[in-house]
Amino acid sequence: MRMAGEKSGKEALPVRQLKIITETLQRNTKGAGDLIDVTSSLHELLRKSGLNEGSMIVFVIGSTASITTFEYEGGLIQDMRELYERIAPSGRRYKHDDTWNDDNGFSHVRAALQGPSVTVPFSGSKLLLGTWQQVVLAEFDIRARDRKIVIQLMGQ
Amino acid sequence: MRMAGEKSGKEALPVRQLKIITETLQRNTKGAGDLIDVTSSLHELLRKSGLNEGSMIVFVIGSTASITTFEYEGGLIQDMRELYERIAPSGRRYKHDDTWNDDNGFSHVRAALQGPSVTVPFSGSKLLLGTWQQVVLAEFDIRARDRKIVIQLMGQ
Amino acid sequence: MRMAGEKSGKEALPVRQLKIITETLQRNTKGAGDLIDVTSSLHELLRKSGLNEGSMIVFVIGSTASITTFEYEGGLIQDMRELYERIAPSGRRYKHDDTWNDDNGFSHVRAALQGPSVTVPFSGSKLLLGTWQQVVLAEFDIRARDRKIVIQLMGQ
Numbered sequence: 001m002r003m004a005g006e007k008s009g010k011e012a013l014p015v016r017q018l019k020i021i022t023e024t025l026q027r028n029t030k031g032a033g034d035l036i037d038v039t040s041s042l043h044e045l046l047r048k049s050g051l052n053e054g055s056m057i058v059f060v061i062g063s064t065a066s067i068t069t070f071e072y073e074g075g076l077i078q079d080m081r082e083l084y085e086r087i088a089p090s091g092r093r094y095k096h097d098d099t100w101n102d103d104n105g106f107s108h109v110r111a112a113l114q115g116p117s118v119t120v121p122f123s124g125s126k127l128l129l130g131t132w133q134q135v136v137l138a139e140f141d142i143r144a145r146d147r148k149i150v151i152q153l154m155g156q
Numbered sequence: 157m158r159m160a161g162e163k164s165g166k167e168a169l170p171v172r173q174l175k176i177i178t179e180t181l182q183r184n185t186k187g188a189g190d191l192i193d194v195t196s197s198l199h200e201l202l203r204k205s206g207l208n209e210g211s212m213i214v215f216v217i218g219s220t221a222s223i224t225t226f227e228y229e230g231g232l233i234q235d236m237r238e239l240y241e242r243i244a245p246s247g248r249r250y251k252h253d254d255t256w257n258d259d260n261g262f263s264h265v266r267a268a269l270q271g272p273s274v275t276v277p278f279s280g281s282k283l284l285l286g287t288w289q290q291v292v293l294a295e296f297d298i299r300a301r302d303r304k305i306v307i308q309l310m311g312q
Numbered sequence: 313m314r315m316a317g318e319k320s321g322k323e324a325l326p327v328r329q330l331k332i333i334t335e336t337l338q339r340n341t342k343g344a345g346d347l348i349d350v351t352s353s354l355h356e357l358l359r360k361s362g363l364n365e366g367s368m369i370v371f372v373i374g375s376t377a378s379i380t381t382f383e384y385e386g387g388l389i390q391d392m393r394e395l396y397e398r399i400a401p402s403g404r405r406y407k408h409d410d411t412w413n414d415d416n417g418f419s420h421v422r423a424a425l426q427g428p429s430v431t432v433p434f435s436g437s438k439l440l441l442g443t444w445q446q447v448v449l450a451e452f453d454i455r456a457r458d459r460k461i462v463i464q465l466m467g468q
Contacts, residue, residue: 018174018330018466020209020312022279053332055369055464057211057277062286063227070424071375075407076417083400083421088239095231105232109239112226116289119275119431121369121464123334128462130374133428150284152211152277154174154310154466156332174330176365176468178435213367213433218442219383244395251387261388265395268382272445275431306440308367308433310330310466 018156021049025149029065029139032090032107033081036137037072038149042120042127045151052125054155059117061148064107064141066114072134084110084140107140114138122155174312177205181305185221185295188246188263189237192293193228194305198276198283201307208281210311215273217304220263220297222270228290240266240296263296270294278311330468333361337461341377341451344402344419345393348449349384350461354432354439357463364437366467371429373460376419376453378426384446396422396452419452426450434467 025041042056058067070076087110094105118135121128129135139145181197198212214223226232243266250261274291277284285291293305337353354368370379382388399422406417430447433440441447449461 018332020174022209022277053334055466057275059275059277059284061284061289063225063289068424069375069428070420071408073408073411075409075411076420078407079417079421080424083425087243087399087425095234096227096229097231099229099231105235108226108232109235112224112236112292113239113243113270114425115271115274115427116225117275118427119369119371119429121334121371121462123462123464128371128373133373133375136424150277150279152279154211176330178365178433213431215431215433215440217440217445219381219445243399251390252383252385253387255385255387261391264382264388265391268380268392268448269395269399269426271427271430272381273431306433306435308435310367 018154019051021153023151025151027137027147027149029145029147031143032140034139035077035080037134038137039129039134042135042151046122046125046127046153049153051153051155053123054153055119055121056127057117057119057150057152058135059150060137061150064104064111065145065147066111066116066138066140067118067135068114068138069118069129069133069135071132072136087113104142107142110140174310175207177309179307181307183293183303183305185301185303187299188296190295191233191236193290194293195285195290198291198307202278202281202283202309205309207309207311209279210309211275211277212283213273213275213306213308214291215306216293217306220260220267221301221303222267222272222294222296223274223291224270224294225274225285225289225291227288228292243269260298263298266296330466331363333465335463337463339449339459339461341457341459343455344452346451347389347392349446350449351441351446354447354463358434358437358439358465361465363465363467365435366465367431367433368439369429369431369462369464370447371462372449373462376416376423377457377459378423378428378450378452379430379447380426380450381430381441381445381447383444384448399425416454419454422452
């Protein structure tokens with residue numbers, strides 16, 4: 001017989017329960033070429049979650065922005081802008097511009113190539129990023145935007 | 157003493173159990189430049205899963221196709237084709253072509269640069285995509301292909 | 313009443329418990345253009361984990377390397393090097409080079425564009441990669457590096 005107060009099924013489980021936490025990070029951007037380091041907010045969200053081991057998805061909603069990782073310093077920020085300009089020049093006419101009578105065709109193709117998200121693993125309650133590896137929101141749109149970045153942690 | 161019918165260990169668990177569901181999506185493509193919107197199938201798979209919160213991996217099997225997100229409309233579809241053509245021209249001779257006496261070297265390098273997958277978080281039983289942000293299978297191979305896309309949902 | 317030896321809460325759970333396993337793979341690279349196939353190590357880590365269904369994150373720590381998938385054969389390895397050279401020429405002067413009086417600006421922009429990680433789903437204890445689709449560490453830095461790749465499995 002099992003007495004009240006004895007170990008129940010819950011305590012018998014050998015591993016910790018996995019949890020999912022979904023948060024939104026908001027950033028006001030200044031338009032094309034605005035590259036924003038969000039790493040410190042990610043560290044803060046991980047700390048508040050109390051999670052030790054798992055992964056964090058950083059996903060920007062929308063089709064004219066992107067998430068990537070690079071060493072966030074002034075010289076490289078300019079180099080990244082020049083890379084995007086070489087790959088998809090802003091001065092060129094894009095067919096997308098005719099669809100909406102807009103001028104952000106270059107923004108869309110840059111975002112599609114680089115992709116909307118990065119997944120960063122964590123362990124020992126630390127994001128496993130390099131010292132010089134920051135998580136960066138890349139704004140490609142031609143105007144200032146109010147960006148929503150979904151941060152989803154899955155772990156224990 | 158615990159009586160039959162009383163709450164057991166299962167109900168005592170404070171959080172819902174995480175589930176993994178792995179599905180395959182099949183698409184027949186028409187070869188290089190065929191860009192196929194798979195978003196509605198992803199919404200349907202999420203709905204059928206009954207999951208509320210978690211993430212969905214969309215991963216294309218093979219080395220001459222890719223998954224990305226962009227606004228799926230006719231003008232931008234052409235812009236994306238032109239972007240791929242500028243980055244890795246199809247008219248150029250690639251060393252890979254000599255390996256197999258084939259002509260799809262350009263397909264491989266495009267796929268490798270853009271990457272095979274996208275991970276999309278969901279919450280409130282909705283994929284957290286923007287209104288103009290579709291999930292797209294990019295076919296880069298020179299011939300029609302029968303593509304398998306792995307859709308894996310992890311969540312609660 | 314429940315007797316000792318009867319099914320407890322643990323057995324009553326209908327699904328298997330999800331597990332997270334975080335490992336590090338170490339690779340010594342030879343500097344820019346070194347492309348290293350890590351797929352067999354990934355198969356081995358999955359096998360040792362005993363997991364059947366879930367996903368594996370392959371994430372390289374640092375800002376001058378990247379992870380992608382392609383068909384790992386000699387011709388394509390050269391084609392990939394030429395693609396990277398066209399996108400971000402190594403002979404060009406980058407502003408990042410002035411920041412640290414270094415010469416690896418091109419390494420950083422290549423890594424940022426391609427991204428630090430790939431997530432590969434698995435099922436039936438097999439990574440769901442194509443036959444000709446290998447997971448490759450791309451070294452972009454100008455010197456030999458001791459690389460740490462985080463491999464995180466989440467599954468059941």
